[in-house]
Amino acid sequence: MIIERAPFNPSQETLRIIESFMNQISPDNTELIQWFYSYANGHKKRIAFDLEILQRHIPQKTRVLEIGSIPLLFTTALAKSGYEVTGIDIAPERFNSCIRQLELIVLKCDIEREVLPIQENIYDAVVFNEIFEHLRINPIFTMREVLRVMKPNGTLLLSSPNIWSLIGIRNFLLRKRAYSIAGDLYTEYGKLEKLGHMGHVREYSSIEVTDFLSKIGFVVEKLIYRGEYKSQEAKIIIRLFPTLRPFISYIARKPG
DSSP states (O other), X not given: XXXXXXXXXXXXXXXXXXXHHHTTOOOSSGGGHHHHHHHHHHHHHHHHHHHHHHHHXXXXXXXXXXXXXXXXXXXXXXXXXXXXEEEEESOGGGGHHHHHHTTOOEEEOOTTTSOOSSOSSOEEXXXXXXXXXXXOSOHHHHHHHHHHHEEEEEEEEEEEEBTTSHHHHHHHHHSOOOXXXXXXXXXXXXXXXXXXXXXXXXXXXXXXXXXXXXXXXXXXEEEEEEOOOSSHHHHHHHHHOGGGSSEEEEEEEOOO
């Protein structure tokens, strides 16, 4: 397995691409506008990294399925970058106007309860970024569905917070909280009432995710440790020990 560390910042060109789409996207429900801009500003660097990672591993003009399409930033970036992308989301109607205007394909599906509305062996790649830690019912069912719709030798790109990160270890030892990125337990479950889906159920180490994906049937080929911290002391530590960075991207393959 290849272990890699990402740079601390995406390229300015890729970041500008993501920022340009922020100005083209807006939810139909005005109550979600503040949430959208807060999310977009908070995640634009991460999404720019996601685009760069995908472009390195997936050739253009291939069929890509993105799980968790809303708020459309990554879906739009993929479509405008030459990929044949289909999005999946629990409530795409929140952005129906933008989906039509940007000529995107986003299918409605509750990935925790429903079979994906897709035939088997269809997609060259599946993007499952920042979703795994939200699964609360049966991740085995969900990830088996992902495997089913992928072509043999297709690629899975999955990213998730690293609980064995510098901040994760600190929170556990000093604050007695078992999380690295998520907020408090009540707030995370409270999102079920506000958004229809919840926040982080729990976060995982690289060993846990790699073992889980292997048992589903994937072959994990690469781990990319990513993200940074604001303090200079933390930056020095993660330069020396990159496996303590806050996020991990997993590159896995469906066997041929």
